[in-house]
Amino acid sequence: MSLLIGLYVFVLAVFVGVEVITKVPQMLHTPLMSGSNAISGITIVGAVLIAGRLESPLSTWLGVAALVFATINVVGGFLVTDRMLRMFRRPPPKGGEAGKGSGA
């Protein structure tokens, strides 16, 4: 894969990201942040490669350290986001709808 193709992919992905994320409401900015943060743990892919490659002890150690870091990021990030999103709920119609209706 050439670097130039990588650059195409990068630029297009940035545009997709901007389009998708601009639509996220302020209410969900914290989950957006921690969820996207978990996605940035994608380095886990690189870390898996290196930790499993058995090239030199130093390389393996770097790989394992990277793997621990990235896995904390991924597992922790997705779990905590889920914990938060579970809390965003609507209680049984009566209370919530009344509040909303008269406010409009």
Next chain:
Amino acid sequence: MRTGLFLTVAELLYILAAALFIIGLKRLSSPATARSGNAMGAVGMLLAVIATLVAERILSPWAMIGGLAAGGAIGAVLAMRVQMTSMPQLVAVFNGFGGGASALVAGAEYLRTTEATPALDFAIIGVSVLIGALTFSGSVIAWAKLQEVMTGRPITYPGQKLVSGALLVVILLLGVDLVLVGSAPTAETSIAAGALGGGGGVLVALAVLSLVLGVLLVIPIGGADMPVVIALLNSYSGIAASATGFVLRNNMLIIAGALVGASGIILTRIMCQAMNRSLANVLFGAFGGGDETAGGGTATGGTVREFSPTDAAIAMSYAQRVVIVPGYGMAVAQAQHGVKELAELLSSKGVDVRFAVHPVAGRMPGHMNVLLAEAGVDYGRLKEMEEINPDLPHTDVVLVIGANDVVNPAARNDPGSPLYGMPIINVDEAQTVVVMKRSMRPGFAGVDNPLFYNENTRMLFGDAKDSVAKLVQETKAA
């Protein structure tokens, strides 16, 4: 690396994972679909890891399994234990780990370089280590400030920008050196490589100085500007992952990193706009800085009118519309549960209760919404600033809990105020404003708040949690 079918399957899995990330993020745009969106992201991540295991021959599975198990356990414990009020710190920590991982992977890739490695690759490795390391140390400092391990106030010294700038120049020179040594690995081509023991030494020096730079860049930023810093570090951790993707020639990393980079940049922009300040001003302005007494309590003077909890409870109980404006003070006092109870109580009396959340209220974007959701407040009641402002003139009572600068009318009508131009929640337009506050101390920006002296403002002094508890009691009685 394997070949043929394995590689094709892996690439297809990567594409599927990328699609899941994008759809997952898209589903985060509504509370009703957000949870499934996050789950899709997690599935995407799992597929990406599986794809990697398919594409590559794993020679030493034990190191890998150990790393995954350790990281997974630590991450899970942190995620399950954290208090919702500490969410900004945790996100900062996770950001840091992501950035750190990217730097380490790039470092390990450096060990594989040979004389045949193109010069550009050394440059990308340098960039990846720089951003990754800076994200790591910057996040640690952000964590320390939020956790109050260190002061939340800006730490400044003369020539600060100059020192940081000079450090960046040195790091960039080391990067150039790394490329030069890489493409012609004889010691004479590089003074630094000679002194530091080859190209590896140069990279280590680059990494260390990047760590220092991360610290220097975050220490001058004050606590209330943390939403911007966390958003920015979020973006950096994405860019670091992308850079590592270029090092590894892996599209998956490039795409996922770019998505996160974009998300962080957008949030950074939104936060800056919500404070009417440029990013440069947030990063280097040392806002709310050193002089704690600036604009001290009595500068504006005027009479302050007080309310007892009973007065406030009666005013709200007999109101038609009440708007509650939460701020960081509510988080500090852990008052969100009491606030929810109060809102329910008022609702049951037929009062229309809504919450007005300023974009930068709290210590990270959306912080207040998460706390109120945790307490069980129906998210239909949470309104954004633009939505609530037109309703405020017909609102009977506004209850401000631990918010200050985001409701300061000086931002609207005092061109001399440092807050001037910042969009605020116009609580002063309501019939009555009840401000819950510990004391008359100015807010984070160190700016006095003329709201407190307004004709229609009543101060309710005391700890937010206690005061809310008293309000609940008095409202029951009223």
